[in-house]
Amino acid sequence: MSRSLASPARTEPREVDVVVVGAGFAGMYALHRLRQQGCTVQVFETAEDVGGTWYWNRYPGARCDFPSMDYSYSFDPDLEQEWEWTEKYPTQPEILRYAQHVADRFDLRRDIRFRTTVNATVWNEDRARWSVRTDQGDEVSARFVVHASGPLSTWKTPEVPGLESFRGAWYHTARWPHEGVDFSGRRVGVIGTGSSAIQAIPIIAQQAADLTVFQRTPNFAIPAHNHPFAAGFQDGVKARYRELREQARVSMFGIAVPVPERSALEVDPEERRRVYDRAWNDPDNGLGDVYAAFTDVLVDQAANDTAAEYVRDRIREIVEDPDTAETLCPKDYPILTKRLCVATDYYETYNRDDVHLVDLRRSPLVEITPAGVRTTEREYHLDDLVLATGFDALTGALTSIDIRGRGGQRLKDKWAAGPRSYLGLAVAGFPNTFIIGGPQTPTVLSNVIVSIEQHVEWISDAIRHVAEHDLSTIEAHPGSEDAWVAHTREVAGTTLFPRSNSWYLGSNVEGKAREFMVYLGGVGPYRAKCEEVAAKGYEGFVLGRSPATAGAARQHAGVPRPADHTSGRSAHRA
Structure with a gap:
């Protein structure tokens, strides 16, 4: 029998509208939201199930440091009413059960490929699509890629x-x-x-x-004062959920806490001690109450010293051996x-x-x-x-993937001197790619779920905008990127944060460029800026139309084609 020498026919990659990388809380909501607006979506997840950080971090005592009633989705009122939490700070098993419940409730797993790691995403200029490749041999062609792998995953x-x-x-x-x-x-x-x-x-x-x-x-560290919920507590919160959620969205840290009105230096020592005592001893208080105790603890060293010394005194009271107590007392960076x-x-x-x-x-x-x-x-x-x-925080999950944009430029090379983005959501030279919870956003200094929902909703709206206007690409303009990087640095420079060697600056990773990677303007102001950009026709983005894809955008995103194909206003247009 003769054997054919012809090469086997090449199988074309499967095509989808969006590939989402990661099936934690960000990836799950992105999948749900994008499916709702008619997109075909493929999610890739390294783990064997949903949950992201709460799938992996199972060490003894693992629990969230935001209250459970706040650390939960708000996009579905029925979901937030039906789920019952058990205690102030939820444990890892409880949060994972919640994530699994969400996946079951919205039938998310059918579009998630588990035990699969994305190795590379490569931009195809001619087709205006991304080629996404995995460690399992998958190759998927996608119009958009949404990176939802999390800020603390590498x-x-x-x-x-x-x-x-x-x-x-x-x-x-x-x-x-x-x-x-x-x-x-x-x-x-x-x-x-x-x-x-x-x-x-x-x-x-x-x-x-x-x-x-x-x-x-x-x-x-401050006392957790963790405790099971008293009878009726959850019902009271759920009755006010809409009001509390809105307060969280416009707040500084993504949680509804009182806004401070006084300087730590303008009150007498006795009153200052009473404020700190409440933050330390009140079982209903948490992180937000400490950050919001006074107006100037994050920006004035003398004010910060009052809070730091208060905590050091509590450590000295608790730890019996004086030398051990002093070793446990931080003294070379602001609290x-x-x-x-x-x-x-x-x-x-x-x-x-x-x-x-x-x-x-x-x-x-x-x-x-x-x-x-x-x-x-x-x-x-x-x-x-x-x-x-x-962790190699904020950038590690992205630079570990071979992401290649226009002209073959590698994201890892572009970010060698520190991350560069516009709004923390998009990167110049990498069209149709979005990031959830990445650098230069408030995410890691906020209630993460609040920031995740804002990111997902903004990104999904941007994808809809591209489809509705029969466009092919949306990409951060280099000038907008430069301005956002400068603004992030400027805001950080008004605070004490850069004085600390922390993972916020990448200083915990040998050889990593030292760059403050968190936007400190606050969750509410950041949301307002993103909404302003969208309202102005995605100001600061380049919106492009490719002849190869014209007319296909609407069909693939599930959007009916209107008679008028004009695109919205923008500061930059290809």
């Missing part, structure tokens, strides 16, 4: 050698085994004292025979310029005889050895190692 290990040599088991808080870990009778080391470590350390200490915490930078943590028995845990604190500023970490951890002072023998070493 985890990092310590920047010291030897992890692969460790003979014990090691675990990263961002990739915790789903079956859990039993530390009973074990000598455990924890590297890191950020938010996840502050939640995990008290629980690990209850199990382990001996716990050693390796701290480079101490963090400020609130790193994400303030909420804690349950964190500082109290250091009063245990079987818990030890190693100050890596006094004796830096040298290497991880087969037997444990070596500092410049000594080697610590350990059975298990917990890495609470954080």
Whole structure:
């Protein structure tokens, strides 16, 4: 039998209107919203189910630091009325159940490809489409790509050698085994004292025979005062949900809290102490109440010092050993310029005889050895190692994908000196690509769900605008991008935030450009700016029409074709 030498016929990539990268809270809502307006959507998700960060972060004590009644979707009044939360700060399992409930309720999984990672998105100039490729061999052609992979999803290990040599088991808080870990009778080391470590350390200490915490930078933490909801509490909130949601949308941090009216320096010390005492002791208070205690704590060093010293005094009261207490007291950066943590028995845990604190500023970490951890002072023998070493935040999930825009330009190269975007939603040179929860937005300094909903609604409206006006592309103008980057820097420069070496600046990742990556203008003002841009015909964007795709935009986005094909006004037009 003769064998044909002809090459097999090439299978053309499947075509969709939109590819969404990630199936956390951002990706799920993007899928739902885009399907509602008639788009065909394919979502790719690395995990085996929905939930994003709440699928992966299953470490002991993992819970949200925003109240559950606020950390939830508002787009569907029936959804928010039917779901019942159990306590003030929801645990990881409860949030994951909520995400799964949303996926079931809106039948989202049928358009999500799980256990699949997007490796590359490449812009095809002739077709005005993106070629999206995955680690499973998929190739999908999409008019738009929406990156919803999250600001805290690319985890990092310590920047010291030897992890692969460790003979014990090691675990990263961002990739915790789903079956859990039993530390009973074990000598455990924890590297890191950020938010996840502050939640995990008290629980690990209850199990382990001996716990050693390796701290480079101490963090400020306030009591969580977590508690189950009293009878009738949820009903009261749900009766006011529409009012509270609107307040959150126009607020500074995406949560309805009173707006401060006084400077910390204009009240007498006794009144200032009363305000801080309420924030520290009131079981109904949370992060928003601390950030909003006074008008100037985030912008004036002297005002900030009053809040920082108040918390340091509480640490000294709680921790019995004076040297340990001082080691736990942050002293070289302003309070609130790193994400303030909420804690349950964190500082109290250091009063245990079987818990030890190693100050890596006094004796830096040298290497991880087969037997444990070596500092410049000594080697610590350990059975298990917990890495609470954080993330390549805000940009890492995007630069880990080979994203190539016009002329083959790589996003990773463009962002080598720091991220550049317009409104944090779009990047010049990368048409028809949008980002949810990325750099140069308020997302990570807000109630994330509020920012996610605003992003998704703005992006889906922009995609509808392109379709309704028979356009092919929407792309940030370079001048608009330059102006937004400058504005983000200018706003940050009026605050104390740049004085702190935090992941907001990328300073936790070796070799990463130091650039403050968060828009500090506030959730409400940011929303107003985005709405203004859209109302002016997407001012600051280039809106283009390609002969190859003219007339197809409406059909594929499910929008009827009107007689008039003129596009809306814009500051820039191709």
